Amino acid sequence: MNLTICLVAYSQKFTETVSFYSLLNLTKNLKENINLYIFDNGSEDFSSSHEELDTHSFHSLNYIYNKQKERGTRIAYQSILDVSQDEWLMFLDDDTEISQPYLSKILSEIKKENQSDICAYAPLVFDHEIQISPTASDTLKMINFPKKPGIYSENLTGISSCLVVKSDLLIEIGGLNIEFPLDYLDHWLFWKIFNSNKKVVVINEKINHHLSIQEINQTNDLRFYSIFSSEYHFYKYYKPELLLNLYKKYVRMIIKGILGKEIGPRWKILLKILLERK
CATH class of the missing domain: 3.90.550.10 (Spore Coat Polysaccharide Biosynthesis Protein SpsA; Chain A)
Incomplete structure (x- = not known):
């Protein structure tokens, strides 16, 4: 075989x-x-x-x-x-x-x-x-x-x-x-x-x-959007029991981004994903 x-x-x-x-x-x-x-x-x-x-x-x-x-x-x-x-x-x-x-x-x-x-x-x-x-x-x-x-x-x-x-x-x-x-x-x-x-x-x-996703800050904006929009879509439609936790995770990332930490200005991309997919 x-x-x-x-x-x-x-x-x-x-x-x-x-x-x-x-x-x-x-x-x-x-x-x-x-x-x-x-x-x-x-x-x-x-x-x-x-x-x-x-x-x-x-x-x-x-x-x-x-x-x-x-x-x-x-x-x-x-x-x-x-x-x-x-x-x-x-x-x-x-x-x-x-x-x-x-x-x-x-x-x-x-x-x-x-x-x-x-x-x-x-x-x-x-x-x-x-x-x-x-x-x-x-x-x-x-x-x-x-x-x-x-x-x-x-x-x-x-x-x-x-x-x-x-x-x-x-x-x-x-x-x-x-x-x-x-x-x-x-x-x-x-x-x-x-x-x-x-x-x-x-x-x-x-x-x-x-694993490239381990180096998320080195990805371009298009790849960043692809990763997180796909993640949100998966949990919303296939594992909704974890969606609230994912939402909280994104909110924390957005707040840190606004403060200039971790993902920096890319917090706007996460906010866009949340607003698009409500």
């Missing part, structure tokens, strides 16, 4: 990304079980470069340049879901350092006759020394409540990079939610999995990933 991997590239040439380099370093035996799709959201189309399209011992290697107006992870995941013939699909950001032990365990797991309600696998993801995924989902302070390896049927969320999901489940739920073109698509997906009475297995393997 083969595994489809959807590697989403952005500003860097995909051959120069951390994720592609780590995939190249896998053993040939592993690569022969992988159908790798590069979905490129960048500004330059590399599809005409024959060197970059060498299969590199993968079962197959395919390059898709995104010519659509929509950019982000949703269109990438959906596009690859639509063409993949494999039973399982892995999502992969271009700044994730995937490991051989994790891939080995994944390929072993998906070949087993597991419980029918298990539809996803996730690793322990770290940004330096901090576990950023998976975490509890019943709080806004998710990063303070990392989850351990095991089988979960509730109270779990995380990032989508290195998440392996059953293709039939994604089709069953109607594909990837267009309400989240980039940010909070991962949180919606975990919510949807558990809302469908399915389970997620957290595998005891560590993966390194650089």
Whole structure:
């Protein structure tokens, strides 16, 4: 049984990304079980470069340049879901350092006759020394409540990079939610999995990933708006029990911004989000 991997590239040439380099370093035996799709959201189309399209011992290697107006992870995941013939699909950001032990365990797991309600696998993801995924989902302070390896049927969320999901489940739920073109698509997906009475297995393997949202003050205003408007939308429509806490969090951030602290003048963007979405 083969595994489809959807590697989403952005500003860097995909051959120069951390994720592609780590995939190249896998053993040939592993690569022969992988159908790798590069979905490129960048500004330059590399599809005409024959060197970059060498299969590199993968079962197959395919390059898709995104010519659509929509950019982000949703269109990438959906596009690859639509063409993949494999039973399982892995999502992969271009700044994730995937490991051989994790891939080995994944390929072993998906070949087993597991419980029918298990539809996803996730690793322990770290940004330096901090576990950023998976975490509890019943709080806004998710990063303070990392989850351990095991089988979960509730109270779990995380990032989508290195998440392996059953293709039939994604089709069953109607594909990837267009309400989240980039940010909070991962949180919606975990919510949807558990809302469908399915389970997620957290595998005891560590993966390194650089989480850009951890450096929120270094993002531009458009990205800042995307992150927080998506966050507000998610909690308003999918986890309304936490919406009041989110509102209080934004009010505190706005007050600090007015006082020249933390987000500074970007408090106006948060205020705009609150006023737009009442």
